Amino acid sequence: MTHTAAEFIPASTIALFADKVVTAGDRTTWARDNHQTLAAGHDLMVVLPATANVLSAAATGAAPSLLTAAITAATAPVVFFPAMSAEMWANRAVQRNVGQLRQDGHVVVDPVPAPRYDVAAGAFVESPAPPPPPRFAEIVRDRLSVHMPSTERV
Incomplete structure (x- = not known):
């Protein structure tokens, strides 16, 4: 979720419908959820x-x-x-x-x-x-x- 998206709807709400929610604002996830890892391995x-x-x-x-x-x-x-x-x-x-x-x-x-x-x-x-x-x-x-x-x- 972008910062703006998180302003409209909380990540916790999105989590009800998704296996994983990544927000750029959560710096603790940056090492494993960066642009490369998010883009890799998907169809x-x-x-x-x-x-x-x-x-x-x-x-x-x-x-x-x-x-x-x-x-x-x-x-x-x-x-x-x-x-x-x-x-x-x-x-x-x-x-x-x-x-x-x-x-x-x-x-x-x-x-x-x-x-x-x-x-x-x-x-x-x-x-x-x-x-x-x-x-x-x-x-x-x-x-x-x-x-x-x-x-x-x-």
Whole structure:
């Protein structure tokens, strides 16, 4: 989890749904959970949510965070699930970064319109979001099957 992600949702909550949670803020894990160890030995890397900032860093090869350093070090395919406002998603720079990531061989899944709560507006608004969980699981499963030898497929 990035520092910003940890501001929105506690690592302890994510731990309910994950085998392991790594946060850049926990310096006690740095020796074993660095960008190289996080990127090594995986069949697929999924970035959810992929913010405009993460897309930009990944598209340029920048590594200002543990997450983007792991993306840069990854030898497995990376699948990005963007989540941001409609205005940000439509921004030419964001779309240029998406195009660069795709050109580099990464997968960027186009977000789908979905309601989200806008704290500033105090109301639900339609906004680009990752696909619903069943579709998300299908996309990840499909990407894994593309990159796994046929003898390992389930």
